């Protein structure tokens with residue numbers, strides 16, 4: 291039987307089988323549970339160095355189409371993951387320096403909605419830049435959502451929104467609280483398969499509830515002490531929208547280690563730097579101190595912002 295992974299929660303995989311409404315609660319066949327470990331230098335070629343057992347990497351993502359065998363009416367085993375059309379992965383959090391593990395975050399979506407709050411918690415644009423590089427590398431589109439606009443949008447957040455708009459990314463200001471921007475959000479989701487990603491406590495689940503109240507997703511309070519969310523959403527789940535389209539809600543991400551992005555191509559994935567890189571004097575220019583660097587010239591002229599340039603340097607490891 292084939293089916294669709296619609297929810298992953300505490301090591302249980304919920305698979306909606308084709309042709310009927312049955313949802314099987316599945317585990318993974320042990321060969322799929324083995325973690326594939328890649329050497330750092332060969333990360334992009336994804337040559338498997340060794341295979342270890344474990345759960346951390348997570349070979350199956352919500353949105354994957356899988357082949358399952360049913361054990362009984364309610365449970366089954368995932369035997370095989372069918373090749374996805376698209377996927378977004380990261381380097382699994384907390385994996386040791388020497389070996390890296392790929393964690394697939396979502397599969398078969400066509401757009402990613404990075405969600406940040408305009409404040410409470412303050413938006414972390416360097417983190418957004420990381421998302422955008424990984425999203426560009428995966429050839430997915432991004433729609434940036436800045437939520438909690440009811441709290442008031444600080445001047446510097448407005449300025450940054452302009453910067454992303456100028457790069458061609460749609461930016462939505464929303465409030466799950468007052469309904470501001472929800473029509474635009476609904477329109478952006480309609481007819482698409484979208485995954486919501488972002489730090490904890492920014493209102494991803496609240497927004498989905500606001501878009502479609504019968505989802506009744508669990509939402510949480512931002513901790514008064516740390517100002518950080520407490521990871522209210524604990525699993526990943528996919529929902530069908532009445533207006534057409536599907537959404538995937540994910541738990542807050544603390545970090546996003548780049549996966550399968552070569553250092554030399556980080557600049558290609560910066561939409562604001564990319565137009566200049568072919569005009570640098572040296573073809574291997576890393577845009578740090580080289581003479582005749584068109585990126586540094588653009589920075590000087592103000593065509594590239596210092597914030598984005600700084601993000602580039604960090605992601606490039608310079």
Ligand SMILES: Nc1nc2c(ncn2[C@@H]2O[C@H](COP(=O)(O)OP(=O)(O)OP(=O)(O)O)[C@@H](O)[C@H]2O)c(=O)[nH]1
Nearest residue numbers: 465466491492493494495496509510521522523542
């Ligand atoms: N003022 C205001 N508060 C909001 C808004 N959206 C969400 N919140 C509040 O922010 C807190 C976190 O909301 P959640 O929807 O649980 O956040 P989340 O991004 O899903 O968090 P995780 O599931 O932990 O990743 C809750 O207390 C919400 O009531 C908004 O638009 N305005």
Ligand SMILES: [Mg+2]
Nearest residue numbers: 494495522523
């Ligand atoms: Mg949530």
Ligand SMILES: [Zn+2]
Nearest residue numbers: 570575577583
């Ligand atoms: Zn350069």
